[in-house]
Amino acid sequence: xxRVQREDFSPGTEIDRLYAGNSGIGGVAVFVxxxxxxxxxxxxxxxxxxxxPGMTERELTRIEDAAxxxxxxxxxxxxxxxxxxxxxDRIVLxxxxxxxxxxxxxxxxxxxxxxxxxxxxxxxxxxANGGHWVEARDTDAVAATRWSSxxxxxGNPGPSRPRHARDRG
Amino acid sequence: xxxxxxxxxxxxxxxxxxSEETVxxxxxxxxxxxxxxxxxxxxxxxxxxxADLRHIRIAVNQAHASLDHAVGPDDEVAFFPPITGGRRQ
Numbered sequence: 202x203x204r205v206q207r208e209d210f211s212p213g214t215e216i217d218r219l220y221a222g223n224s225g226i227g228g229v230a231v232f233v234x235x236x237x238x239x240x241x242x243x244x245x246x247x248x249x250x251x252x253x254p255g256m257t258e259r260e261l262t263r264i265e266d267a268a269x270x271x272x273x274x275x276x277x278x279x280x281x282x283x284x285x286x287x288x289x290d291r292i293v294l295x296x297x298x299x300x301x302x303x304x305x306x307x308x309x310x311x312x313x314x315x316x317x318x319x320x321x322x323x324x325x326x327x328x329a330n331g332g333h334w335v336e337a338r339d340t341d342a343v344a345a346t347r348w349s350s351x352x353x354x355x356g357n358p359g360p361s362r363p364r365h366a367r368d369r370g
Numbered sequence: 371x372x373x374x375x376x377x378x379x380x381x382x383x384x385x386x387x388x389s390e391e392t393v394x395x396x397x398x399x400x401x402x403x404x405x406x407x408x409x410x411x412x413x414x415x416x417x418x419x420x421a422d423l424r425h426i427r428i429a430v431n432q433a434h435a436s437l438d439h440a441v442g443p444d445d446e447v448a449f450f451p452p453i454t455g456g457r458r459q
Contacts, residue, residue, distance in 0.1 A: 319434070337452030341453075
């Protein structure tokens with residue numbers, strides 16, 4: 202399932218809820234993204250995440266569907282926040298639950314890589330020198346191409362697709 | 371063509387000076403490319419915001435789209451910069 206919200210979330214509570222009552226889950230791989238300050242240039246005071254309501258939910262659902270088509274997952278959870286955030290705040294949680302850890306780890310990485318290039322979020326940073334929009338990074342696009350053989354836009358690869366048939370990373 | 375809803379996000383919204391508008395392009399506007407040409411010719415800040423498409427991404431009806439994507443009555447077309455979710459530069 203996916204959620205787009207302004208409020209914070211508790212990773213522990215969310216993970217507990219994800220696997221509660223499902224004894225087919227052998228493990229959950231989780232990625233939690235935070236607002237960080239790289240100490241390059243002026244100190245970051247806050248960051249505002251703008252998004253495209255409606256399209257955001259559609260894109261996140263598409264990314265979840267693509268992961269479920271590729272790995273035998275028991276469950277998927279994506280939570281993405283928007284609005285004004287400060288350094289140290291949680292931005293995003295991605296969790297993939299599977300019977301086996303390889304599927305959970307790989308699906309978790311796939312979900313966050315695609316999310317960064319497909320989900321319509323834009324960052325506006327606020328520093329002592331004023332505000333500015335963050336430019337897209339080429340490394341995000343490179344990370345997403347790791348999975349290009351199963352891009353959500355490429356359609357459902359089908360359950361019989363070999364699990365390790367993806368392009369090299 | 372009847373009306374088309376246009377949305378602008380992030381830096382494109384700031385350059386355009388508005389977040390959304392409903393426009394009535396002529397019948398020969400059938401895809402995103404011709405819509406952009408028409409919006410530019412109309413002038414004003416939205417047209418100027420679309421002057422350089424190299425740093426603009428497009429969605430039609432809330433799905434990523436190219437300049438060649440068809441645009442029809444009551445469609446929703448969004449213009450925005452490349453996505454930067456999850457990372458600080």
